[in-house]
Amino acid sequence: MSTDLDTIIKKYKQGKREDLIPLLQEIQEDQGFLSEEAIVKTGTFLGLSTTKIYGLATFYDKFRFIPAGKIQIKICHGTSCFLNGSQSIINRIKEETGINPGQTTRDGNFSYEIVSCMGGCNNGPVITVNGEFHSHVKAEQLPELIKKLKYVIDND
Amino acid sequence: MEDLKSFLIEKVLLFESDTLSSDTEKVLGQVRREKPAQPVVYLSSGTSSLIAGSARTYSAIENYISENALEAKLISVGCTGPANFEPLVCVHIPGKNKLFFRNITEEKVEPLLNGVFHNDINEDDLAGQTGTKGFELWPGIPFMDEHPFFSNQKRVVLGNCGCYDPESIEEYIARGGYRSYVKAIRHYTYDEVCDIIEKSGLRGRSGGGYLTGLKWKHALNTNANARYLICNAKESDPGAFTDRTILESDPHRLLEGIAIGAYAIGASNAIIFIRSGSDHARNRLQRAIDSAREFGLFGHDIFSSGYNLDIVIKKEPGAFVCGEETALINTLEGKRGMPQLKPPYPTTAGLFGKPTVINNVETLMNVPLIMQNGPEWFRSLGTENSPGTKVFAVAGKGRMSGVVEVEMGTSIRTILEDIADGIREGKDFKAIQLGGASGSFITSEHLDLTIDFDELRENGIGMGAGGFVIIDENTCMVDLVRYYMEFIRNESCGKCIPCREGTGRMLEILESVIRKPLNEESGTTLERFKGVMQLETIASVMKDTSLCGLGQTAPNPFMSALKNFRDEFEEHIFDRKCRANICRGLRSFSIDVEKCTGCTACASKCPVNAIYGTRLQPFFIVEDKCIGCGICFDICKFSAITVK
Ligand SMILES: Cc1cc2nc3c(=O)[nH]c(=O)nc-3n(C[C@H](O)[C@H](O)[C@H](O)COP(=O)(O)O)c2cc1C
Ligand code: SF4
Ligand code: SF4
Ligand code: FES
Numbered sequence: 001m002s003t004d005l006d007t008i009i010k011k012y013k014q015g016k017r018e019d020l021i022p023l024l025q026e027i028q029e030d031q032g033f034l035s036e037e038a039i040v041k042t043g044t045f046l047g048l049s050t051t052k053i054y055g056l057a058t059f060y061d062k063f064r065f066i067p068a069g070k071i072q073i074k075i076c077h078g079t080s081c082f083l084n085g086s087q088s089i090i091n092r093i094k095e096e097t098g099i100n101p102g103q104t105t106r107d108g109n110f111s112y113e114i115v116s117c118m119g120g121c122n123n124g125p126v127i128t129v130n131g132e133f134h135s136h137v138k139a140e141q142l143p144e145l146i147k148k149l150k151y152v153i154d155n156d
Numbered sequence: 157m158e159d160l161k162s163f164l165i166e167k168v169l170l171f172e173s174d175t176l177s178s179d180t181e182k183v184l185g186q187v188r189r190e191k192p193a194q195p196v197v198y199l200s201s202g203t204s205s206l207i208a209g210s211a212r213t214y215s216a217i218e219n220y221i222s223e224n225a226l227e228a229k230l231i232s233v234g235c236t237g238p239a240n241f242e243p244l245v246c247v248h249i250p251g252k253n254k255l256f257f258r259n260i261t262e263e264k265v266e267p268l269l270n271g272v273f274h275n276d277i278n279e280d281d282l283a284g285q286t287g288t289k290g291f292e293l294w295p296g297i298p299f300m301d302e303h304p305f306f307s308n309q310k311r312v313v314l315g316n317c318g319c320y321d322p323e324s325i326e327e328y329i330a331r332g333g334y335r336s337y338v339k340a341i342r343h344y345t346y347d348e349v350c351d352i353i354e355k356s357g358l359r360g361r362s363g364g365g366y367l368t369g370l371k372w373k374h375a376l377n378t379n380a381n382a383r384y385l386i387c388n389a390k391e392s393d394p395g396a397f398t399d400r401t402i403l404e405s406d407p408h409r410l411l412e413g414i415a416i417g418a419y420a421i422g423a424s425n426a427i428i429f430i431r432s433g434s435d436h437a438r439n440r441l442q443r444a445i446d447s448a449r450e451f452g453l454f455g456h457d458i459f460s461s462g463y464n465l466d467i468v469i470k471k472e473p474g475a476f477v478c479g480e481e482t483a484l485i486n487t488l489e490g491k492r493g494m495p496q497l498k499p500p501y502p503t504t505a506g507l508f509g510k511p512t513v514i515n516n517v518e519t520l521m522n523v524p525l526i527m528q529n530g531p532e533w534f535r536s537l538g539t540e541n542s543p544g545t546k547v548f549a550v551a552g553k554g555r556m557s558g559v560v561e562v563e564m565g566t567s568i569r570t571i572l573e574d575i576a577d578g579i580r581e582g583k584d585f586k587a588i589q590l591g592g593a594s595g596s597f598i599t600s601e602h603l604d605l606t607i608d609f610d611e612l613r614e615n616g617i618g619m620g621a622g623g624f625v626i627i628d629e630n631t632c633m634v635d636l637v638r639y640y641m642e643f644i645r646n647e648s649c650g651k652c653i654p655c656r657e658g659t660g661r662m663l664e665i666l667e668s669v670i671r672k673p674l675n676e677e678s679g680t681t682l683e684r685f686k687g688v689m690q691l692e693t694i695a696s697v698m699k700d701t702s703l704c705g706l707g708q709t710a711p712n713p714f715m716s717a718l719k720n721f722r723d724e725f726e727e728h729i730f731d732r733k734c735r736a737n738i739c740r741g742l743r744s745f746s747i748d749v750e751k752c753t754g755c756t757a758c759a760s761k762c763p764v765n766a767i768y769g770t771r772l773q774p775f776f777i778v779e780d781k782c783i784g785c786g787i788c789f790d791i792c793k794f795s796a797i798t799v800k
Contacts, residue, residue, distance in 0.1 A: 020490035021473050059492045059649075062432050062474030079395030079589070079625045080551040082639050091785065095763055115433055116394035116643070119401070120207030121551035122239035122558070133207045140790040 005031075005038055009045050020046055024057060033064045061102075069104045069111035071149045074128045078117030081124035088139040089125055090114060096146050109153050110146075160187070164329045165451060169338045170459060187330035188320070191250070195228040195273075197221075198246040198254075200318060202235035202404040203436055204397070204558070209261050210243035216265035217245070226273075234405020236318030238305050239551075239558035241283055244318075247272050252292045256283040256300050305556050308574045310563040312537065312545050313521045317405035317559075322440050325447040328408035334453055336527035337412045341419050341461040346376055349420035353523065356531035357543040362388065362516035362621045363591060365542070365609040368523075374503035375421040375511040383423035384512040386488075387414050387520055389430045389437075390472050390479035391621070393592030394643055398547045398622040399517040401559045403430070403437035406521070407444035411467065413520030415454070416527060418465055421513050426467045429484055432474055441469060476593075476647035480704050481506075481514045483649070494649045495704035516621065518547050538564030542608045546619070552589075552626035555580050560624070562607060569603040576626060583628040587720070591620020593640050593647075594709035596716035597633075616716075618709070632738035633721040634728050638666040640713040648706060655707025658698040662714060665691065669728050670739040672784075684729050691718065737799060740784040744800050749774040751796035758788035758797065 008026055012019040020042070027038045034057060043050045057063040073093065077086045094100065097110050104111040120126045123135035129149070167180045176184070189196055197217055201210055214232065221228050236244055241258035245265075248254045249272070257268055258281060271277045277294075284300035285293070301307060311317075320327040328334070340349050354369025375383055387410070391399040402410060418426040430438050445467055448454055454465045470488060477483050478493030485507050487493040506512025522544060526534045535543045542564040550560045554576030562571060572578070572588060579585050587597040596617050598605070605611055609619050627636070645659040665687035668680075695711035702708045718725060727733045734742045747758075747767075752774040759767040759775055766782040769775030774796075777788070789797045 017490040018488060021487065022470065025471055025473060056490075056492055060473035060475050060478075077394065079592075079623070079639075082394070083552055083625070083627070083631060083636075087639075088786065088790075092787070092790075095785075095787070116392060117397055118207065118433075119203035119397040120239075121395065121397065121549070122204065122242070123207050126207055135207055138790075 005041055009041060012045075015046050017046065017048070020048065020053070020056065021060075024053075024063060028063060033067045035065075064102065066104050067108065069109050070153050071110050072130055073110070073112040074115050074118075075112060076116070076118045076120075076124065076126040077114045078121065078124075080117070080121035081126055084124040085139065086125040089127065089137055089142065092139040092142045093146075096143060109150065160326055161451065164326060168329055169334055169451075184330040187326050189229075189231075189248070192229070192248060193250060195226070195250065196248040197228060197230045197269075198233045198248070199230065199260075200235055200242060200244040201232040202401055203434075204235060204239050204401070205242040205244065206436070208239075208242035208259075212262040213243045213245070213260055213265060216262040217269070220265055220269050231321050232323070233320060234317045234322050235401045235559060237309075237311075237314065237558045237560060238283075238556055240556060241558075244283070249273075253285040253288055253294055255285050255294060255297070257281045258283040304574045304577065305558075305560075308566070308570050309561050310537070310545050310566075311561050312525060313518060313547055314402070314405075314559065314561045315525075316409055317402065320406075322405055322407055323443055323447075325408060325444065325451060328406075329451075332528065333408055333524070334412055334448075334451075336524050337415045337419075337453070338459060340416055340527060341458060341463045346420055346422050347373075349416060349527070350376055352531050353420065353526060356526045356534040357541070358519065358522055358526060358534065359542060359544075359609060360516060361518035361522075361546065363619050365619060368515065368519055371503060371513055371515075372417065372421050374501070375423075375506075375513045378504050378511040380511050382425070382508075382510045383421050384507045384510060385414060385418040385421060385423045385426040386484065386507065386512060386514045387426065387428045387517060388479060388481070388484065388514050389428055389434075389517050390484070391431050391517070392472075392476050392479055393621060393623055394640075395551055395625055396549050396592055396621060396623045397551075398549045398559055400431070400434050400437050401549075402517055402521060402547075403434065403441055407437075407441045408448070409524055410441075410517060410521055411444055411448055413523035414467060415465055416523050417513065417515060417520055418467075419463060421511070423513075424464045424466065426465065427488065427507075428467065428469045429488065430469055430471055432471050438469060438471065445469070475649070476643075477649045477704070477706050480706065483704070484514065485512065492649075494651045495706075497703060518622070539606070539608045539611075541610050546607050546622075548622050548624040550576050550624045550626065553580050553583065553628040553631075554578070554626040557626075564608050565606050567604050567606050568598060571607075571624065572603065572626065579626065579628050583630060585626075586629050586631060587627045587633070589625040589627060589636075589713070590623065591618045592623040593643050594618075594706070594712050595620045595623060596712045597627075597720055599720045618712070630736050632734050632736035633717045633724050634666065634670055634734070635736075635738045637714050637717045638663065638670060641666055641710075644706065644710045648710075652701070652703045652707060654698045655702040655704075655710065658694050658702075658707070659710050661694055662691065662711065666714070669725060670734070671741040672732060681729060688718070688725060688729070691715070740786065743784040743786070744779060745777050745782055745784065745786070745789060746779075746798055746800070747775050747777055748796045748798055751794050753794055753796070755793070757791050757793065761787050761791050763787065 012023050039050050039053050043053050093112050101114045118126050125137045127134050127137050217230050243260050245257045245260040246254050285297045287299045350372045358368045359365040389399050414426045456464050475493045478487045480495045482496040483493040502512040538544045545561050545563050547561045550557050556577045587599050589595050641663045645663045648655045648659050650656045668684045695715050699708050732742050754772040766778050767775050
């Protein structure tokens with residue numbers, strides 16, 4: 001968390017309906033997720049009911065309502081990565097972490113997301129771990145990778 | 157820098173004659189580093205090279221230069237095309253042809269540069285040399301543009317990609333950029349620009365193929381006090397990356413195309429709707445917008461022409477369907493990105509009810525070229541009804557992959573066999589999938605069709621936006637189609653029943669086809685076959701009654717696979733066999749008693765406890781319990797698990 005919510009909201013002086021998505025995006029970029037407080041404040045500012053905002057935000061995939069994990073994994077599931085085995089990576093991450101895409105483990109350590117085509121099709125399957133690319137990933141490397149990451153978190 | 161800026165503005169952008177003075181040309185040649193006085197090292201820096209490790213290569217080159225106190229320059233350029241050459245490094249030694257080296261990961265930098273600077277080049281890393289007049293040839297090194305990957309292409313839209321620093325507006329202007337735009341706003345009327353584009357025959361590159369000039373005229377001729385131009389850079393098809401590559405490699409030409417388009421329809425506001433996740437592209441684009449504004453290319457009363465233009469970037473919030481134009485408009489208005497019934501078309505009532513033109517990235521990239529070279533030039537490329545070129549993201553199982561541009565009228569076989577150099581690892585070709593999640597499959601009988609809107613359409617194939625996925629024998633078509641269907645089912649906005657329920661039902665049928673029946677006698681096989689028989693009806697209802705293109709085209713992959721690969725569907729249903737050994741439910745695993753050491757690794761990881769045994773004795777799998785997940789197979793260090 002860095003910037004104060006009000007500071008972000010103030011930037012959208014005119015407070016029009018079309019500001020809603022950019023505003024939510026900016027809050028999420030800053031805070032990592034959309035908190036209840038953020039939605040209530042946005043609603044008051046734009047004169048929209050919170051249900052309207054939730055309705056909109058849940059329609060789109062990129063908004064999240066719980067903080068992302070300390071380790072955030074993105075798995076490319078575009079066609080090339082699929083042909084090269086991204087499905088088994090998703091299955092394995094699901095089995096290792098016990099969560100679905102978009103969720104965060106209860107200890108707050110992990111979250112993962114499925115995206116389509118990161119632009120490195122030739123080196124698929126591609127994943128990113130906290131923004132860093134890993135190419136030619138194999139499902140059997142994941143338990144080891146996750147163990148290593150856990151170690152990093154625990155010793156942080 | 158300030159000097160160069162005013163020079164470029166006065167002597168180039170605002171210079172009235174088409175031919176520049178030779179003094180000006182000389183300066184521009186320097187900006188383009190045509191005859192550098194010191195060595196220049198170019199490194200590709202698009203996402204695909206970043207994934208291949210180019211950021212580390214960059215630092216390694218930087219270090220090499222400073223440690224050896226070399227008078228050399230390092231420049232990041234966009235993407236040249238061949239993804240399997242990434243990171244691609246090009247070295248220009250003064251007076252000699254440029255040399256290209258492939259797969260230069262950080263550890264290769266030192267030996268590579270040592271070699272180049274001491275005339276002892278490692279042939280293994282070489283991709284080729286350029287052949288430029290007046291430069292010394294490297295003996296025995298093939299020319300880059302004679303490589304089949306390039307020699308069969310016609311790089312027009314991609315002409316700048318990989319050649320210049322995408323963050324340098326000076327270089328773009330030195331390459332002739334922004335002159336057409338400045339000329340248009342100062343000397344042409346709106347109608348004249350629309351006419352030129354209409355005459356060129358340019359058709360929308362996002363797949364539909366509607367005449368761009370005509371679309372612009374619709375918007376221009378609708379009375380209104382404001383108009384909008386939107387560049388659709390959403391590109392969220394799984395496996396598509398051409399638009400993003402363009403944004404990363406040549407952002408200025410896209411901006412010029414947008415600016416000309418906005419002017420042509422009399423719009424003062426343009427919006428780039430960009431896919432979320434393309435941060436690298438977005439940053440480059442934002443920098444390009446900022447520097448163009450500094451040059452006075454956007455803003456108020458641009459170069460005293462009386463024309464005002466503002467270009468902003470909006471980030472898409474994550475829904476496949478919001479690439480559809482009416483859904484896109486809803487999203488920009490702060491609503492749910494659901495499509496709307498047309499008419500009214502956006503050109504009559506679009507964003508905020510105002511006339512709005514929505515164009516794809518590749519479409520707009522063609523615009524500055526047409527303005528610069530004339531509509532006749534454009535018509536001389538490609539075919540009668542599909543002039544110009546088409547860019548594809550060639551991916552999948554070809555030997556070469558990457559961003560490729562061919563003249564319309566090129567056969568699909570040329571792309572597959574010459575440009576992509578056939579199938580990797582000696583496998584057999586199975587199909588090509590054109591056009592992303594709702595495209596259709598092209599089999600060997602259709603390889604001689606050419607890239608042309610009408611010819612493909614007559615054969616029931618959509619041009620698609622740019623996906624060109626090569627599929628080999630190791631792919632299970634049923635599973636691939638299930639993958640597409642799952643994608644589309646997840647992405648249906650749910651507004652209309654045929655799409656929402658139809659995609660769900662189709663996915664259900666496909667899943668039942670790849671699942672092992674619980675009990676052989678229960679008649680489930682027949683049920684599954686009946687499901688497949690229903691498909692045609694579901695597909696035709698979806699096609700006829702869905703509101704938007706997503707629902708209308710969703711059955712395409714399925715129907716086209718069923719038509720071309722029916723035997724694979726039947727094998728799954730009747731023989732419970734997946735010849736590619738991909739479908740989980742149909743795989744059966746067993747343990748080789750000879751190899752098993754009884755290490756217990758598999759048993760401890762099996763999610764359904766299907767593996768039994770005593771430590772240090774061979775283990776065994778209970779077939780009825782096994783769900784075919786393959787974890788044991790992946791995990792066994794002794795290759796004791798076999799799959800059938
Ligand atoms: C479900 C759906 C998704 C679409 N996604 C995109 C997209 O990502 N990019 C794009 O340029 N056009 C997309 N389109 C097409 C646009 O609606 C629109 O026709 C196009 O941007 C027009 O540009 P053009 O005339 O330059 O081809 C999509 C259409 C549908 C039905
Ligand atoms: S066809 Fe599908 S995606 Fe399109 S509007 Fe209907 S439900 Fe939504
Ligand atoms: S394939 Fe999966 S379910 Fe079957 S035995 Fe192996 S680990 Fe267990
Ligand atoms: S499909 Fe994964 S990077 Fe393109």
